[in-house]
Amino acid sequence: MKKYFFYIFLLFSLSIEAQTEPFKIVLDAGHGGKDPGKVHKKIYEKDIVLKIILLLGKELEKDPLFKVIYTRRDDHFIELYERGTIANKAKADLFVSVHCNSSPSKDAHGSESYVLGLHVNDINFEVAKEENQVIFLEKDYKERYAGYDINSPESFIGLSIMQEEYLEQSIQAAKRVQSSLAENTQRRDRGVKQAGFIVLHQTYMPALLIETGFLSNQEEREYLNSIAGQQQIAISIAKAIKNYYHWLKNNSQLSKEAAAAARGDMYYRIQIATSNKDLAAVPSNFKGLSPILKEKIGNAFRYYYGKETDLKKMENLLQIAKKKGFTDAFIVTFISGRRAN
Numbered sequence: 001m002k003k004y005f006f007y008i009f010l011l012f013s014l015s016i017e018a019q020t021e022p023f024k025i026v027l028d029a030g031h032g033g034k035d036p037g038k039v040h041k042k043i044y045e046k047d048i049v050l051k052i053i054l055l056l057g058k059e060l061e062k063d064p065l066f067k068v069i070y071t072r073r074d075d076h077f078i079e080l081y082e083r084g085t086i087a088n089k090a091k092a093d094l095f096v097s098v099h100c101n102s103s104p105s106k107d108a109h110g111s112e113s114y115v116l117g118l119h120v121n122d123i124n125f126e127v128a129k130e131e132n133q134v135i136f137l138e139k140d141y142k143e144r145y146a147g148y149d150i151n152s153p154e155s156f157i158g159l160s161i162m163q164e165e166y167l168e169q170s171i172q173a174a175k176r177v178q179s180s181l182a183e184n185t186q187r188r189d190r191g192v193k194q195a196g197f198i199v200l201h202q203t204y205m206p207a208l209l210i211e212t213g214f215l216s217n218q219e220e221r222e223y224l225n226s227i228a229g230q231q232q233i234a235i236s237i238a239k240a241i242k243n244y245y246h247w248l249k250n251n252s253q254l255s256k257e258a259a260a261a262a263r264g265d266m267y268y269r270i271q272i273a274t275s276n277k278d279l280a281a282v283p284s285n286f287k288g289l290s291p292i293l294k295e296k297i298g299n300a301f302r303y304y305y306g307k308e309t310d311l312k313k314m315e316n317l318l319q320i321a322k323k324k325g326f327t328d329a330f331i332v333t334f335i336s337g338r339r340a341n
């Protein structure tokens with residue numbers, strides 16, 4: 001008999017497992033085809049980032065929780081807007097664009113991760129501007145990117161608002177990428193930065209762009225160009241994405257509540273009783289408490305007291321209910337009219 005229950009339980013948990021939608025990640029290898037990206041000593045950014053992306057995808061695909069979608073898997077040119085379209089169509093949960101950096105200073109080294117935002121300083125602006133240059137290789141760039149003036153930091157102010165909704169999550173993902181790269185590759189952590197990358201602006205989901213290292217720095221160029229280096233970077237980013245995924249899962253209930261609270265769409269009630277008896281929701285049936293709400297659940301009924309958006313006020317009402325004799329009463333959260341816990 002025990003065994004039988006165990007199988008029922010197993011079947012049940014398996015079906016739950018199967019229902020879990022995979023977490024979709026769009027992996028975007030920067031540049032490609034006629035756009036080599038940065039070139040130093042015949043080392044092409046487009047080749048290095050593609051190798052990193054393919055290794056990263058392979059690493060993530062080992063876990064069925066993740067579904068990987070690539071913007072390119074070989075060396076061909078792909079427009080910036082098309083990269084965003086791929087991610088939006090797939091309804092991806094995260095967009096990760098991988099690039100290599102370059103600097104007039106040969107000493108500059110280390111990795112940095114960008115989320116869309118205002119260029120806080122000139123250097124960030126220059127990095128974004130370089131990556132944005134690619135639009136000039138596209139046929140219809142004048143119409144397609146009419147809102148952008150890549151030479152003007154101000155032109156991005158209005159445009160960055162559209163990614164605002166995802167900013168916190170993008171930063172959380174970027175932070176994890178940075179600390180994982182620093183820890184696992186033992187290279188300089190240049191931090192999480194904000195700038196106006198067109199490719200990030202095209203997406204409607206948390207999005208980040210990783211400048212994995214500097215091709216202008218000889219040591220780093222050799223590292224980036226080595227299989228060991230590419231593998232190390234890919235594994236570091238994969239670890240960070242997994243970490244972000246778990247953080248997100250734990251926080252989704254909290255963030256749902258925060259969003260509902262911001263919309264004024266969250267409130268509390270106190271559950272004072274459940275019963276098979278169908279009582280009228282009037283104060284006289286509940287020791288004078290008012291207002292009372294009745295909810296039918298299968299063959300039973302739940303009875304609630306009060307409705308408040310302020311948790312402090314609700315805690316006061318809870319004390320009142322307990323004093324009246326409803327000692328097992330507790331606070332229940334409602335989001336958009338539905339019980340959340």
Ligand SMILES: [Zn+2]
Pocket residue numbers: 030031037038045098099100131
């Ligand atoms: Zn690039």
